Amino acid sequence: MESYTTYDYDVLVIGAGGAGLRAAIAAIEKGARVGVVTKSLLGKAHTVMAEGGMAAAMGNVRSEDNWKVHFRDTLKGGGMLNNWKMVENYTKEAPDRVRELEQWGAVFDRTPDGKINQRNFGGHSYPRLAHVGDRTGLELIRTLQDHAVKMGINAHMETTIYRLLTEGGAVVGALGFNRQTGEFLVFRAKAVVLATGGLGRIYQITSNSWECTGDGFSLASMVGADLIDMEFIQFHPTGMVWPPSVMGILVTEGVRGEGGVLKNSEGKRFMFDNVPERYKGEFAETEEEAERWLQGDRNARRPPELLTRDVVARAIRKEVNEGRGSPHGGAYLDIASRRPADYIKKKLPSMYHQFMKLGNLDITKEPMEVGPTCHYVMGGIRVDPDTQATNVPGLYAAGEVAGGLHGANRLGGNSLSDLVVFGRRAGMAAAEYAAKQTGSYQVDEAQVRAYIAEALQPFNNPQGENPFALMKELRATMQKNAGIMREENELKTQLEILANLKKRAWNTSVSGGRAYNPGWHTALDMRLMVEISEAVVLAALARKESRGGHARLDYPDPDPTFAKLNHIIRRSSDGTLNVVAEPLPEMPEDRRKIAEAKDLKELSDKVGA
Structure with missing residues (x-):
């Protein structure tokens, strides 16, 4: 009989990024005993890769x-599928969450009169991103981590969750293992919050780090939670494509927000030719007007480089497909000829230093060669908009693993504030649910034993396949x-491959022992990655149809039939996944007027409550 160690918590938070830490803080504030599990180390969450800022009006x-205005921009960017x-909830609460971070010690950049500074980003009508240079995510994690440790969280680092545990249709904990030792761990909990981040590692070219294998989506689905909008994958338009030492690394949208422009191999600034009809009139038609906007002219229109990410990514792909791409299949992002070197080093210090050190590329002197890279998933676990509760009792989700907020396409900067707004809501609701659960912590011993046997199976299968080869095949296909x-x-074809x-x-x-065994870790990751x-x-x-982060060559245009439908992925009793089309929740008329406003002046505080 394989041994394991048991921990008891009121609320178990799986993931220690921005959403997980904020959920843990909120649950502790409600009086819950909280455990936090992270695949990596505290402070190493993928949240640190969100560089440009956090959106808040x-x-x-x-x-x-x-x-x-933020409400309108977010719905418009999301194709109204949000x-x-x-x-x-998000747009109303985001400013308070930013100010809260400041109270907890976050050091934001300031305006000349001492307020938190805000920068331009794609899809936002006004400068809206509170930022710390170009390392905002790092500051957010530092601040939340310090606050959570001060409050007394119990952190289980380098621990992977293999399965959620259920009893009577409710989630009552999780089974995991310590990656260093291979020891199995059982977490008994009255409520579980999934804050496991994204799924970018199912793709070959991605900005996502090794942890982002889609665990939370599959863990939730396997216990009956619905998934929503999973077709919408955001390919960030500006990931490095050359040199090889920096391939896939993200170039923050802040580079374009500070004046960087996209050019093709002919030196042409091609985004002026790629403004969709729905954005006509909102973006500059000449370089002169675009520059005036960057200099603060309130009557000028935005540069087209600040269109939404899906539009910019497809525009770059179009230039490449039509023979005007850069030598390595991308486009040129040029800020060197637009801003003085000292300005670039001050406003974009991380961009400057990382590309100098890793690629011997001086962005103050030469353009970057960039192209689309898998960056974010708009879809996720379907949750209640107020509590972040899933359709499975005792299970909550927040951050990138939760769907619904972003619709068909996420605006840059909406991710970091999403984490703290809905991390807080999830932690509060989970703690309130846990407080209502009477009786002792209980898990099904037979269920635990069965999952442990499953997890150990690769060690007893000498004729089995190489998990690294399988993962390479999955990502490439x-x-x-x-x-x-x-x-x-x-x-x-891909369904057949899957x-x-x-x-x-x-x-x-897999061979060897369980301690520090990446082959074993990969074998277990693969089981979840194929599901998602x-x-x-x-x-x-x-x-x-094509909409937002979902582009079909055989259906290149938006189709009104799908304009008001979410696709739900639901698991049937035999374990198979099925797609169910459901109508969008009905929007009240006063909110619809805000969402469809043509003139931003209409959105004064006189409109709506």
């Missing part, structure tokens, strides 16, 4: 900004068949 740079109530541009035959990989993922072989990959492909097949 504070009005510090442009006093006209308010939650209604859950409107989540967007309202997802990139080819379900990447930035999709087509029905390729998606169907059906084959799913069988093979349960027939892997299937959900992405099924949803992509069902949406026969």
Whole structure:
């Protein structure tokens, strides 16, 4: 009988990024005993990779900004597929969460009169991103981590969760293992918050770090939680494509917000030719007007480089496909010819230092060669917009793993404030739920034993397959068949590949002991990665249109049929995944007026409550 160590918590938070730490803080404030599990180390969460800033309509740079303009921008950027109530909760609360971070010690950049400074970002009508140079995510994690440690969180680092534990249809804990020792750990909990981040590692080219294997999506789905909008994968337009030492590393949107421009191999600034009809009139048509806007002219229109990420990513791909791309399949992002070297080093210090050290590239003297890289998933676990509760009792989700807020496409900067707004809500609701659960902590011993046996199976299968080879095959085929541009035959081919990989993922072989065994870790990751990959492909097949982060070559235009439909991925009793189309929640008329406002002047504080 395999031994394990047991821990008891009121609330177990899985993930120690921005959402997880904020959830833990909120639950502790409600009096709950809280445990936090992280695959990596405290402070090493993928949140630190969000560099440009956190969006909040504070009005510090442009006093006209308010939650209604942010509400409109977020819904417009998301193709109106967002859950409107989540967007309202988010846009109203984001400024308070930024000010809260400042009270806890975050050191934001300041305006000349001492307010928190805010910068321009794609899809935002006004400068809205509170920032700390170009390392905002790092400051957010530092601040939340210090505050959480001071409050007394119990952290289990380098620990992977293999399965959620259930009793009577409710989640009552989780089974995991320590990556250093291989020891199994059972966490008994009255409520569980998933804050596990994204799924970028299912793709070959991604800005996501090694932890982002989609664990939370699959763990939730396996216990019956619904997933929503899984077809919408955001390919950030500006990931480095050359030199090889920095390939896939993100170039923050802040580079374009500070004046950087995109050019093709002919030296042409091509974004002026790629403004979609729905954005006509909002973006500059000449370089002169774009520059005036950057210099603070309130009557000028925004540079087209600040269009939403899906638009910019497809524009770069178009230049490449039509023979005007850079030598390594991207485009040039140039800030060197636009701003003085001292300005770049002050405003974008991390960009300057990391590319000098890692790629011997001086961004103050030469352009960067960039292209689309898998960056973020808009979809996720379906949650209640007020509490972040899933449809499974005792299970909550927040951050990138939760769906609904971003619709078809996320605006840059909306991710960091999403983490703290909904991390807080999830932690509060989980603690309140846990407080109502009477009786002792209970888990099913037989369930625990069965999952442990499953997890150890690769050690007892000498004729099985190499898990590293399987993961390489998964990532390459997802990139080819379900990447930035999709087509029905390729998606169907990928479903067949995934059906084959799913069988093979349960027939892997690893050797050696359980301590520090990356082969074993990869074998178990693969079981979850094929599940979430299937959900992405099924949803992509069902949406026969192009919208936001989902682009179909065979259906290149938006289709009104799908304009008011979310796709839900639901697991049937036999374990198979199915797509269910559901209508969007009905938006009240006063909120619809805000969302569809043509003139920003309409969104004064006189409109709506």
